[in-house]
Amino acid sequence: MKTITRADVAEAIYEEIGLSRKDSNDILDMVIDEIIQELAKGNDVKLSSFGTFSLRDKRARSGRNPKTGVEALISSRRVISFKPSQTMRKTINA
Numbered sequence: 001m002k003t004i005t006r007a008d009v010a011e012a013i014y015e016e017i018g019l020s021r022k023d024s025n026d027i028l029d030m031v032i033d034e035i036i037q038e039l040a041k042g043n044d045v046k047l048s049s050f051g052t053f054s055l056r057d058k059r060a061r062s063g064r065n066p067k068t069g070v071e072a073l074i075s076s077r078r079v080i081s082f083k084p085s086q087t088m089r090k091t092i093n094a
Helices: 006-017 021-040 086-093
Strands: 045-047 051-058 061-064 071-074 077-084
Touching: 006 021, 021 045, 021 051, 077 086
Parallel strands: none
Antiparallel strands: 045 051, 051 077, 061 071
């Protein structure tokens, strides 16, 4: 299994559209920055045929250090979750 990197996506944009490598990288950076900014504002980000990024609040809970067995408090925090679209699920499972 191969991991696709940011550089791989920028290269794909370069090859597909024909823009310069710098412009392709700039476009990818702008898209990622826009997603991050909207999530930071508390908004969900839905990309049609891809999926939805959303924020969830996790409450504080007690946990245990698996190495030492000592109990510790895990603080409350916000986490990003991703739910793939039906189109993506069908494509992956086909």
